[in-house]
Amino acid sequence: MSNNGDSGNGDQSAAAAAAEEVKVDKWDGNAVKNSLDDAVKKTFTDTDRKLKYRENHSLVxxxxxxxxxxxxxxxxxxxxxxxxxxxxxxxxxxxxxxxxxxxxxxxxxxxxxxEKGIFLRAVQTDANGATKLWTLSSMLKRFDDIYHLCIEYKAPNGRVAEANLSKSIANWFDTDGTLLYDKFESEVLKLHDSLLSDKKNK
Structure with a gap:
């Protein structure tokens, strides 16, 4: 009985992973950019992820x-x-x-x-109730494989800092065009954490 239950849970996990899998045509620049933007947005705002920030819809x-x-x-x-x-x-x-x-x-x-390529504004509220604004913008030029991501951080005192990432999309997609989300997310989080560490050092 327990083996059947474990098998059922394994099937559910596999189905969930398949449902979350993002696959695009690597030669379609708009589809690639949109899938990466969506992945960044998920990293920042999805309640199942680490950050769980609240999206600010003012631009839209x-x-x-x-x-x-x-x-x-x-x-x-x-x-x-x-x-x-x-x-x-x-x-x-x-x-x-x-x-x-x-x-x-x-x-x-x-x-x-x-807007200038901004696809997300997210609000972070700390334990003291102070709000910090994260603004994310991206660019992928036509016929180019370099994805540019800019994360801007605005502290409650008005101080602004930003971090940038520019890498080939080949780093985050396999040969079938499937997004390697965990690998991409780790780079986004590293960029995010670099801004926070800069704040602590200052």
Whole structure:
């Protein structure tokens, strides 16, 4: 009976490992970058991992607010034109169209100048209730195999430090395109811990 139970547990562990396995086309740069970004996010925020930080959604919420406002302007133009057919609706349509393109320009500037490749902001709260902000951004250029990861740490006193990692993706994927998560996570944690050790030394 115990052998059957052990076998069942082994099957469940194998199934769980298979479910967590990430496999991508190594020649698809976007898929590779996204899988690595997701792995970093999991390392920082997953409750089953070491850090268990809380994700800060402010960047995404701002982007969504701009998009929703732009779509709202377009929908209002449609409804207004239905209620007051052209040409009576022309002034409102002109304002809505201008507003839509202004908001799209703001969105482009926001994603380019503010987000700048940031895929995660995580909040760490210590035993004293002080909050520390971790900002993570990445880049993988087209037709390049070097993945660049930047981790920025902002202490409660406003002091900022950052650490960077630049390595070939071949270090973290096997020949079949399966992500070697444990190996990648150890490097991410090493980068994370280097910032904390710098803080202690200062």
């Amino acid at each position: 919420d701002t982007r969504l607010a701009i998009c929703v406002t732009a779509v709202g302007a377009a929908m209002f133009a449609l409804v207004w034109d239905y209620m007051r057919p052209f040409p009576e609706s022309r002034p409102v349509l002109i304002l809505c169209v201008i507003g839509y393109f202004v908001l799209m320009s703001i969105l482009t500037a926001y994603t380019t100048l503010v």
